[in-house]
Every structure is written in structure tokens, then in C-alpha cells.
Amino acid sequence: MSFIRTVLGDIPPEQMGVTYSHEHIVCRPPYWVEKGEDDLLLDDPEKSKQDIQLFQRVGGQTIVDATAVDYGRDIAAVRHISEETGVHIIATAGFNKGFLWSAKRPGTDETFAAWIERSSIEDLTEFVVREVTEGMEGTTVRGGQVKFGTGYNRISPLEEKVLRAVARAHHETKAPVHSHTEVGTMALEQITLLKEEGVNLEYVSFGHMDRNPDPWLHLKIADTGAFLCFDGMGKIKYGPESTRIQCILELVKRGYEQHILISGDTARKSYYRHYGYGLGLGYILEQWVPRFKAEAEEAGFNGDRLIEAFFVHNPARCFAFKQ
Structure with a gap:
């Protein structure tokens, strides 16, 4: 039996529906x-709620909120948005990446780095487990995935420490694992460490894969059984949509359509419609999906079937707790 853990409680995977796999x-x-x-x-x-409603109006049903403790979560506000809109939201336990840790933990005089440095792997594992099994930020809202991250072309000792703690929390809770890769780098090195911790890569999703549009790398990751999250849709400064679509179609050609997730990592006011007049949370479903379907059909694929896989079936597998 498997289930999805949302901010309002656990639901069956088939209730997720159309899902964005990495947002803030x-x-x-x-x-x-x-x-x-x-x-x-x-x-x-x-x-934020108004953009969530925009997502909902164009057919969206579930959002994975990848905001970890070091990225300034407001879990009470997110829960309230889910209650008011009816959109399922999956919250994130664990951590993000190293350069964020020079900041002070809210309400303390200690930086995140100092906290992680003085804590043992066992201490950090226990923290992440509590976020999944008891609640986050003094609430009863439990994390629906566990997260770690590494830097650009490097993995610092503290990042490795957090990775191992998150891996062990995964073993204890059965929560799915999400990886932040800075500019799409270090995924293979992360995989080596995850294997050392005995993690089945079928439970892991790797973020920002479109930031490193390298089909060879993508195939190596997919071959482990992991999910690849292409989460930069609309961010043309990192590359055109054509590049993202071609990377995705290359995976499809090799038989890996069941390993692909899509989202926008909408983490700036200027990306949101209702903060800064940006593309907003409706862009992917309204504009990107029709374009992808057209290009997929031109390449000889069934566009509707692929979209159903990327937004419905794959997230339902990826974000499930499997007992």
C-alpha cells in the first residue's frame, strides 16, 4: 500500500491528479x-494563493512545495492556502544547499552552518524524521518528501553530512527523496553517496536537470531508476524551451518517459503573475504543454499520453510513501 503525504493529511496517489513537481x-x-x-x-x-488559483483554473490539482527549513518555509501559511483552494500541497522536510547556511536560523544567533557542523549525522537524521512523522515549525503538518542539495560542481563536507542524514531519514520514514543539484551538476556524485547509504534510486528525484542539458548525463541518471525533474520551464535566461523539449524527447526515445517530472521552480516575485506580472503558475499548463504536445507529435509520439505520464502517473509514483 502507498500514500501521498500532503499538508492536510495523507491521500491515495490516484487523488493527486495534474501535478507540478517542484515549486515554492x-x-x-x-x-x-x-x-x-x-x-x-x-x-x-x-x-501566492492567487497564483495557486490560476494553476487550479487551468487544471492543476497538486503542487510539490520544495521549500526546506533553510529556505524560509511558512508551513502554516501554505496549509491555509491548501485549505482555502482545495489544491493538494506536498511539503518538504530536510535541507537545501550549502551556501544558504551562512545565514542565521530564525529566532537564534546561530547560523545553519554552525548548527549542522555541531550536530551529528544521527542528530540531523532525527530532525528530518521528526519533520516527516510529527510536524514542522511547531505545527502538525508533516513533510511529504525529504530533501538535500549540493553546490555547483562541488559537494562540501556539510552537504555530504546532510545527504547522509536525509538518506537515513528516508530509510526510517519511507519518504521519497528530492535532490537539489546546482545548475544540474553533481548528480552522479550524489548517486554514489546515496548508493553507499543503501538508497534505492527509484525513490529519488533529481532537480534542475534542464539547467544541464546533457543527454548523456540524463540517460545515466534515468538508468538508475531515478526521476529527473525538468523544472525550469519559462526561464529562457537559462536556455530556450526547444532545448528542454529536445532533452525530454531524447529520454522518451530511449524509453524513459516514466522517469520525467515537469515544473517551474517559481521562486521569485518576478516569476509570479500576482507578485510581479510574470508568467505565473498557469504558464506550463496553458502554454508549455500545447507546445510540447505539438513537438512530440511531430517527432512521432503521442503527446497526450506523454503529458499524462509527466504530470499524473509519474508524480503519483515518485512522491508515494511505499509501505
Whole structure:
């Protein structure tokens, strides 16, 4: 038996429906607060809710909120948005990446780095397990996935420490695992460490795969059984949509359509429709999906079937707790 853990409770996987696999809804990352980077603060729950409603109007049903503790979660606000809209939201336990850890933990004089440094792997594992089994930020809202991340072309000792703690929390809770890869790098190195921890890669999704549009790398990752999250749709500064679509279709050609997830990683005010007049949470379903289907059909594939896989069937497998 398997289930999906949302901020409002556990649901059967078949209730997820159309799913974005990596977004941010309400967050005030301490690192960016200290830097004065207002664009990276999604700090108005009402505006976030309006974009969630836009997503809902175009057929969206579930969002995976990849905001971890070091990225300034506001789990109470996210729960309230889910209650008001009826959109299922999956929250994230664990951590993000190393450079964020120079900031102070809210309510303390200690940085995240100092906390992670003084904590044992067992201590960090226990923290992540509690976030999945008891609740986050003093609430009863439990995490629906566990997350770790690494830097650009490097894995620091603290990042490795967190990776191992998250892997062990996965074993204890059966929660699915999500990896942040900076600019799509270090996934294979992460896989080596995850294998050392005995993690079955079929429980893992790797984020930002379109930031590193390398078909050879994508095939190596897919061959492990892991999921690849192409989560930069609409971010043309990182590359055109044609590049993303060709990388996805290359995986499909090799028989890996069941390993692909799609999302937008919408983490700036300027990306949101109701904060900064950006493309918003409706863009992927309204504009990207029709284009992808057309290009898939031109390449000889069934576009409707692929979209059903990427947005419905694959997320239902990827984000399930399997008992």
C-alpha cells in the first residue's frame, strides 16, 4: 500500500491528479533576507494563493512545495492556502544547499552552518524524521518528501553530512527523496553517496536537470531508476524551451518517459503573475504543454499520453510513501 503525504493529511496517489513537481509558494529565505534580495522573498500569502488559483483554473490539482527549513518555509501559511483552494500541497522536510547556511536560523544567533557542523549525522537524521512523522515549525503538518542539495560542481563536507542524514531519514520514514543539484551538476556524485547509504534510486528525484542539458548525463541518471525533474520551464535566461523539449524527447526515445517530472521552480516575485506580472503558475499548463504536445507529435509520439505520464502517473509514483 502507498500514500501521498500532503499538508492536510495523507491521500491515495490516484487523488493527486495534474501535478507540478517542484515549486515554492510562501518563503522568506534567511540568506536572501540578509542580502536584501526582495525578489526572492515570496512573502505575501494572498498573492501566492492567487497564483495557486490560476494553476487550479487551468487544471492543476497538486503542487510539490520544495521549500526546506533553510529556505524560509511558512508551513502554516501554505496549509491555509491548501485549505482555502482545495489544491493538494506536498511539503518538504530536510535541507537545501550549502551556501544558504551562512545565514542565521530564525529566532537564534546561530547560523545553519554552525548548527549542522555541531550536530551529528544521527542528530540531523532525527530532525528530518521528526519533520516527516510529527510536524514542522511547531505545527502538525508533516513533510511529504525529504530533501538535500549540493553546490555547483562541488559537494562540501556539510552537504555530504546532510545527504547522509536525509538518506537515513528516508530509510526510517519511507519518504521519497528530492535532490537539489546546482545548475544540474553533481548528480552522479550524489548517486554514489546515496548508493553507499543503501538508497534505492527509484525513490529519488533529481532537480534542475534542464539547467544541464546533457543527454548523456540524463540517460545515466534515468538508468538508475531515478526521476529527473525538468523544472525550469519559462526561464529562457537559462536556455530556450526547444532545448528542454529536445532533452525530454531524447529520454522518451530511449524509453524513459516514466522517469520525467515537469515544473517551474517559481521562486521569485518576478516569476509570479500576482507578485510581479510574470508568467505565473498557469504558464506550463496553458502554454508549455500545447507546445510540447505539438513537438512530440511531430517527432512521432503521442503527446497526450506523454503529458499524462509527466504530470499524473509519474508524480503519483515518485512522491508515494511505499509501505
